[in-house]
Amino acid sequence: MYHLNFLKVGIATPSIKVGNLEYNANEIITTLNNSKASVVLFPELNLTSLYANDLFLQPSFLDEAKKQAKKIINKTTFKGLFTIGMPLLVNESVLSVVLVVCEKEVIGVVNKTTIPPHQKKYFNIYDQREILDLEYIKLFDKEVRFGSNLIFSHEDIKLMVEIGEDSNNYLPNSALSVFEGVNIVLNPSSDKEMLHSGDEKLQRVLTTSKRLNLAYIYASPSSMESTSENVYAGDMIAAVNGELIDEASNLFDNLDYLEVDIDFNYIIRNRLTSPNHDIISHDNDFVLFNLEKSKDYDFEYLDTQPFFQSDDIFESCNSVNELLIAALTKKLSSLPKHLQKVVIGVSGGADSTLALLVAEQTLERMGLDSTNLIGVSMPSVNSSKESSRRATELIEGVKGTKLVIPIDEQLEVHLKSINHDKKDVTYENAQARIRTNILMDLANKHGGIVIGPSDLSEIALGFTTYSGDANSMYGINSGIPKTFVLAMLRYFSSEVYIDLSKVIGEIAEVKPSPELLKGQVTEEIIGSYEINDFILYHFIKSGWSKEIFELTIPKAFDITKEEAELYIKRFFKRFYQNQFKRIVLPEGPNVLGFSLNPRNGFSLPGDNEVDK
Incomplete structure (x- = not known):
């Protein structure tokens, strides 16, 4: 679902069986076919499990992974963009990759570059430089874009995939990609669950989205992943500019799928007011993709009192x-x-x-x-x-x-x-x-x-x-x-x-x-202060247009379209x-990050003729 720069994103942590590729593929297909989203993220190596171990070194297993990936692409009725985490043999090296799929085509293959010690036996890049220099690889009889820093572009959406530990580098690709205009990062993760790790993961997502001024979407492996050595929670987290959109957990909430709404109007508005905006380049070699536009938009949640930043x-x-x-x-x-x-x-x-x-x-x-x-x-x-x-x-x-x-x-x-x-x-x-x-x-x-x-x-x-x-x-x-x-x-x-x-x-x-x-x-x-405050907040903070208010106000406040237009x-x-x-407003404190005082907030000449 994609309408007026609102993008519905699905985060999935479906059930998984170690090494049972057919089962895992069918779970992925079922998830995709039931999704209302336009973009769906799955965890790292979700097609095989993280613990296929020596099977990653078996050519027949790698071939079966490609076969099941192809089946997913062919059989799903899903029309948007989605990811498949899997092993892939490239130039005699087994890589942990994510296939980025849109409209029945693999439009890019993103490879993981930071391999943790316990995975190095299986994902050992023999010629690092040769792999890094590759721009295309052959997959399913087609030349496909390849790399760890691919940027996928559709209209105002600039998307990249950052796999697992790559997000923890001193200078991760997500930070560098912001200079290329990236405004949404998908992070298929392999993070395990330990005491307090849930809070650490949440804070990392919130901090990254705030620092980079973008949407950050995170998925960790399902709780049905192997517990041979670790426990996994199936965390699903979405944040925009430091604000939590929603979170859920396979382990603690018994959920394996979460849908969230990403407001690119809000992200763009924040980018335009950022002091770093002038260093963003938009003349790049993007991987183009297409999303079908929706005629309407079904919001997961519209907060009728957005000025309150806390549930308490x-x-x-x-x-x-x-x-x-x-x-x-x-x-x-x-x-x-x-x-x-x-x-x-x-x-x-x-x-x-x-x-x-x-x-x-x-x-x-x-x-x-x-x-x-x-x-x-x-x-x-x-x-x-x-x-x-x-x-x-x-x-x-x-x-x-x-x-x-x-x-x-x-x-x-x-x-x-x-x-x-x-x-x-x-x-x-x-x-x-x-x-x-x-x-x-x-x-x-x-x-x-x-x-x-x-x-x-x-x-x-x-x-x-x-x-x-x-x-x-x-x-x-x-x-x-x-x-x-x-x-x-x-x-x-x-x-x-x-x-x-x-x-x-x-x-x-x-x-x-x-x-x-x-x-x-x-x-x-x-009129109602509640509705006026809703308009005020999103006009100044999110940069919403009148067309967006015509969409959102009737849904949020259960009033008619005609009543909304009057407001x-x-x-x-x-x-x-x-x-x-x-x-000529007197001095006064800006305590909600929101001001109409022309000295520290919204500024416009008094003789404007905007609505005359």
């Missing part, structure tokens, strides 16, 4: 909380002692609550009195009694300095001075600007800085007021999307602020609203038209 959400929240405290600590420490106060407008909503709680913890860590935290409630006729109550409970709960300054009179005077009597966008923004003006003046009066509550989602959608809540002296929430803000509040309610658990829990569950009009609900205006159109219109607000 509270663990992620704890880490982010520590980063926010560290950021604000540094900001306040840079100020003279008499200015180390914090002024925050507290509405009783999620964003101002997060800002308030981070500020309270920061002041405590710094040994400063909680009265240095000035929480300001600025209700209007549009504020609900519940919001005002929650704001008061929060400020009193953290023992901050509480100020309550209603804005209705100021608002009335201001609107009258500009001869405005409509409850429209001017009316709404005037409230936000009056509140910001009050906060700035209070910061001057008391000696401190205004901490802004605007979160990453609001900044992306432009759901802030220019010269209003968009502006502050430090935007503590500017790197946190709304879905993460709400998760942070649930974490605080459960783990940190037990005495304030009830009110914080309430805030986390209330529908977000700026309360600039009575009964206003944010998501009725801009996409609305998001991008708001995103581009509100870039002018992001040009």
Whole structure:
């Protein structure tokens, strides 16, 4: 399955019998015929087993291996690219090789060059230089590309195979091939299983994929491999740019096949932003292959909350909380002692609550009195009694300095001075600007800085007021999307602020609203934050196009294509038209590796006309 630069890859560790080539071949055929993938990886020497030993030196056994490999190629109904690990006699040397097969043809033979001591009796290259110099060998009556560093190319896919211990060299071919544009490595392995070796294998795959900025696909021998000397786990691991896509084990999970989705849009996006991108060459002698394009794509899994990088959400929240405290600590420490106060407008909503709680913890860590935290409630006729109550409970709960300054009179005077009597966008923004003006003046009066509550989602959608809540002296929430803000509040309610658990829990569950009009609900205006955050993440991080969102959003959120199109159109219109607000964003910490601040993140002129 291959569509819009998404590639489905299968990792297989089927049952194996030592030396029983017909059985092993049939297992391979069955696996391939049941696969939905476009690329399938098998372990090293999966046709014969690792322990055929002296049989590797029998010409009849080597001939039978070729015969069974040919049978696999002819009998399988699989149309994509797959590997066969087997022994092959080349120039009077028995080599451990991988046949790379596509569309019923062997398109390349990759040889293993790093032979461990226990295999040297069987895979002994008598003339290393002669073998290394070979570019073609004859196989099945055809000339076939040969080598340890072949690169297979189809459109944006640049693939190489790295066998077993070759991946552990000081300078492996995978590292060198990155300079040729390789973005996916298949590693058919012969790694055995020992105490802690599973973690070591996983870390090696993750580290390699991160360092080389590519997809790394790993398969170790089946648990049905010979246990004469070792035990094998049948590990199947896939990682992209240091992120685990999925893993499974034949031994521990009782699985012998795993399918994963590789997003080449994400890999290419990361390559384009890498400082090493300019040293990649694309003028090479690739082995070309073809993959049939799918009309649709069946995803294994679409994460509806991609900003969370861990299954343990509270663990992620704890880490982010520590980063926010560290950021604000540094900001306040840079100020003279008499200015180390914090002024925050507290509405009783999620964003101002997060800002308030981070500020309270920061002041405590710094040994400063909680009265240095000035929480300001600025209700209007549009504020609900519940919001005002929650704001008061929060400020009193953290023992901050509480100020309550209603804005209705100021608002009335201001609107009258500009001869405005409509409850429209001017009316709404005037409230936000009056509140910001009050906060700035209070910061001057008391000696401190205004901490802004605007979160990453609001900044992306432009759901802030220019010269209003968009502006502050430090935007503590500017790197946190709304879905993460709400998760942070649930974490605080459960783990940190037990005495304030009830009110914080309430805030986390209330529908977000700026309360600039009575009964206003944010998501009725801009749509679900969860879907908007999904679009935001993959637009910036993965480089997804509108066409990809049209494919993924209905599948991820179980909505119609028409609903998805509305979300996409609305998001991008708001995103581009509100870039002018992001040009003047205050300083704020990038804690998720994701920023819309033009100084350290997404940059675009405010007068762009992208979606006009």
